[in-house]
Amino acid sequence: MAxxxxxxxxxxxxxxxxxxETAPTAALGPGRxxxxxxxxxxxxxxxxxxxxxxxxxxxxPQSGQPAIDHIRAALESGAHAITANKGPIxxxxxxLCSLAATRGxxxxxxxxxxxxxxxxxxxxxxxxxxxxxxFRGILNSTTNVIxxxxxxxxxxxxxxxxxxxxxxxxxDASQDIDGWDAAVKVAALVTVLMGVRIRLDEIERExxxxxxxxxxxxxxxxxxxxxxxxxxxxxxxxxxxxVRPEQVPLSDPLAWVAGTSSIVYFETDIxxxxxxxxxxxxxxxxxYGMLADFxxxxxx
Ligand SMILES: NC(=O)c1ccc[n+]([C@@H]2O[C@H](COP(=O)([O-])OP(=O)(O)OC[C@H]3O[C@@H](n4cnc5c(N)ncnc54)[C@H](OP(=O)(O)O)[C@@H]3O)[C@@H](O)[C@H]2O)c1
Numbered sequence: 001m002a003x004x005x006x007x008x009x010x011x012x013x014x015x016x017x018x019x020x021e022t023a024p025t026a027a028l029g030p031g032r033x034x035x036x037x038x039x040x041x042x043x044x045x046x047x048x049x050x051x052x053x054x055x056x057x058x059x060x061p062q063s064g065q066p067a068i069d070h071i072r073a074a075l076e077s078g079a080h081a082i083t084a085n086k087g088p089i090x091x092x093x094x095x096l097c098s099l100a101a102t103r104g105x106x107x108x109x110x111x112x113x114x115x116x117x118x119x120x121x122x123x124x125x126x127x128x129x130x131x132x133x134x135f136r137g138i139l140n141s142t143t144n145v146i147x148x149x150x151x152x153x154x155x156x157x158x159x160x161x162x163x164x165x166x167x168x169x170x171x172d173a174s175q176d177i178d179g180w181d182a183a184v185k186v187a188a189l190v191t192v193l194m195g196v197r198i199r200l201d202e203i204e205r206e207x208x209x210x211x212x213x214x215x216x217x218x219x220x221x222x223x224x225x226x227x228x229x230x231x232x233x234x235x236x237x238x239x240x241x242x243v244r245p246e247q248v249p250l251s252d253p254l255a256w257v258a259g260t261s262s263i264v265y266f267e268t269d270i271x272x273x274x275x276x277x278x279x280x281x282x283x284x285x286x287x288y289g290m291l292a293d294f295x296x297x298x299x300x
């Protein structure tokens with residue numbers, strides 16, 4: 001295992017589950033020492049003899065690093081790579097898929113969008129040949145928690161603090177507020193499910209930072225609440241995609257998705273409207289998605 005604070009650690013007997021809650025210096029308890037001399041993912045992969053790497057470092061929307069390097073190293077060493085970090089899909093999807101195929105390993109990422117709800121595996125395993133024309137949805141929990149909180153009378157800062165307390169906000173919350181996290185999710189869905197490589201700067205992006213509590217509450221009272229809406233649509237030339245605050249009529253299912261809940265509404269050739277809603281997930285939902293990927297990876 002590795003974190004920034006604890007560094008790279010390997011132990012053939014495994015670690016206590018309480019390791020991350022303890023101070024780094026006391027991390028391994030009496031009679032156990034840190035594995036000495038591990039300074040990189042390559043050294044860790046060799047020392048741990050890992051069969052599977054779980055990658056859950058913080059999102060870097062601009063580069064996808066260091067997650068890409070971790071996943072690349074894992075696949076090169078012959079381990080499966082499972083990630084909750086969307087950066088590598090946007091910045092290195094083709095390379096990592098082809099590396100996984102060459103090495104006969106799996107590169108899986110179900111937890112990157114909607115916390116492990118089976119979206120990628122649904123298209124891969126249950127909708128063969130279905131053509132995805134477009135989608136729209138609410139894919140960022142933090143901004144949805146903030147907008148819901150503001151509708152209930154909290155200030156922007158109070159609502160943000162609530163999202164941070166829940167553990168759903170990115171470490172750098174501006175990535176949520178400015179729409180980066182949502183844009184990276186849109187890019188991941190477009191890349192994998194629509195087969196179109198889209199750069200982040202091709203997604204028209206506007207965050208919720210300009211919305212005041214007064215404006216948000218008035219919109220809800222008028223029956224057209226604000227939501228940070230993600231959209232992608234095929235055109236003759238490729239895909240257009242947007243992330244921006246939109247007023248959504250109450251007749252639209254998106255209007256009723258509150259707090260940490262999320263929704264994606266797919267438009268396909270066979271199913272004109274196929275919606276998946278995730279109501280009030282806990283943090284274990286993301287962990288479950290990674291566990292489900294692990295089972296897929298190791299099941300022949
Ligand atoms: N939280 C959610 O609900 C959720 C849902 C779906 C997907 N995700 C994705 O899952 C990932 C993790 O989310 P999170 O909320 O747990 O993020 P987080 O709170 O930022 O935690 C990231 C972890 O990665 C470690 N880390 C960061 N950079 C590292 C590096 N260069 N080398 C080694 N370790 C490093 C951190 O170590 P230190 O703590 O020691 O700094 C920390 O343990 C993100 O990519 C996020 O987008 C999160």
